[in-house]
Amino acid sequence: MKVAEQLVDMLVAAGVKRIYAVTGDSLNQVNDAVRRNGKIQWIHVRHEETGAFAAGAEAQLHGGLACCAGSSGPGHVHLINGLYDAHRSGASVIAIASTILSEEIGTDYFQETNTIRLFDDCSLFNQLAVTPEQLPRMLQGGMQAAITRKGVAVVGLPGDLAADTTDNLSSSPCVFPVSVRACPSFDELQELADILNNAEKVTLFCGIGAKDAHDELIQLAGLLNAPVAYSFKSKMEIQYDNPNEVGMTGLLGMPSGYESMHEADVLLMLGTDFPYASFMPVHNRIIQIDIRPERLGRRAKIERGLCGDIKTTLQALIPHILPKTNDTFLRKQLARYAEVKKYLSVYVEDKGGENKIHPEYVMSVVNELAARDAVFTVDTGMTCVWGARYLEATGQRKMLGSFNHGTMANAMPQAIGAALAYPEREVVALCGDGGLSMLLGDLSTIVQYKLPVKLIVFNNRALGMVKLEMEVAGLPDWQTDMQNPDFAKVAEAMGMKNFTIRHSEEVASVLGEAFDFDGPVLVNVMTDPNALAMPPQVEWEQMVGMFKSMYKLLLNGKGKEVIDTIRSNYKHIREVL
Secondary structure (H helix, E strand, O other), X not given: OEHHHHHHHHHHHOOOOEEEEOOOHHHHHHHHHHHHHOOOEEEEOOOHHHHHHHHHHHHHHHOOOEEEEEOOOHHHHHHHHHHHHHHHOOOOEEEEEEEOOHHHOOOOOOOOOOHHHHHHHHOOEEEEOOOOOHHHHHHHHHHHHHHHHOOEEEEEEEHHHHHOEOXXXXXXXXXXXXXXXXXXXXXXXXXXXXXXXXXOOEEEEEOHHHOOOHHHHHXXXXXXXXXXXXXXXXXXHHOOOOOOEEEEOOOOOOHHHHHHHXXXXXXXXXXXXXXXXXHOOOOOEEEEEEOOHHHOOOOOOOOEEEEOOHHHHHHHHHHHOOOOOOOHHXXXXXXXXXXXXXXXXXXXXXXXXXXXXXXXXXXXXXHHHOOOOOEEEEOOOHHHHHHHHHOOOOOOOEEEEOOOOOOOOOHHHHHHHHHHHOOOOOEEEEEEHHHHHHOHHHHXXXXXXXOOOEEEEEEOOEOHHHHHHHHHOOOOOOOOEOOOOOHHHHHHHOOOEEEEEOOHHHHHHHHHHHHHOOOOEEEEEEEOOOOOOOOOXXXXXXXHHHHHHHHHHHHOOOHHHHHXXXXXXXXXXXXXO
């Protein structure tokens, strides 16, 4: 059997359904083995980065193993950004990096790359096979590492090795998924229970590590009369059927989540590695529980750090918790959350004008129209803000984004992986115009494989988040404006159903038609380029920076832009004041 055939057989045995790749050169033997195998699909993406994003999305959704591949040199480099995102998201991805001929390695040959050096920082397993007998063993080890340690594994495969044959297989031909349960010791749990029982005000802050413990979280929060805040990545898993939820914190969050965490006597962090230290309290007692002990204490000044998976730990902790009768703190935080939601509805009611449709309104309509089990993918930037604040969890919906890596251009390629992983579910890609522009060619992949993805383009003709970052730093926005193509015509040229929305009165009806269409569709929405997103806590320095930025724009003859910004955000300004 050829090494390429062994590779494909082992991928099939491991549950891999497809390989995302651009074939060519050293990868052709693998491509041919896929063709002859018939049990695995080859997805011809236009850019290897798209393939890596799609594989990462697929792995995150079904929790199993997904695969992408890149051929010699440029194909390897194109994979990098998508693999970084997958690795930092904890997605179990096996990447096949086919290389130049074995005899040419180390000679600075055409398209040569050092795969070990290249992929070292975005993988947890990274090896290059040099004999036919090595490849199956390396592949098994890589897949086993990816599926159990949750990350990217890279296997380098020289093109000539893929065509070679071997009968020797000294390792297992399959992988062994494991389910690990971990719990702190009895003494640690008792100490934690004593702290929670004696605290007057407790807030729970939940991350994606708590996604399997929804029922336990609700029970614990009920016993403690504790508000529940959460990270963006865990919103769809924590928000639904949660009477104590007070929203998110962080750059995209809400004042209610921020204040609940800061006003608590004890903050209990559950399965979160929240990266923004500036939003974390420093004067109350913080206790952190995480399955990965190396994460304890690296983001906040915690008093106690416990190692355990959240579901098992809470099941063991709850019998030691005494029900609290005083709900004053909880009622105060829920009332604040109600105020925040009222503010959020302002820009849903004020829909905006021609070519200046308020993106908040658009996202609220998407939320109403999307299925209860829809899969959303959100681009990094302002689209993330609107998704964080206006998409609601149902217990069945999923949301994917570049939450850890923070790259542009993730939404459309992640939607490809989501649509292939769950063909029976509605997939909605919420794209920024900057993000979509980066990998625009893979709209053809969506059309070629007839993926019924709904692409909603928030077209504000600018890099909106970068513009805001510059303004709060006191800098006039520079080189953030974008001269976009007509995205609807681009979609039409690629054979995709398309719409353009210029007036707010058209939003509900056109989006309704798009969601009803049985096939891929792109909706180009002309949104307000001056729409701002207020963070949950506005610092004085940020206000001063914004005033400086507006003043510099005035000095540079851009008074109209200043006036438009004020008109677009006067309600936010009122809220700050």
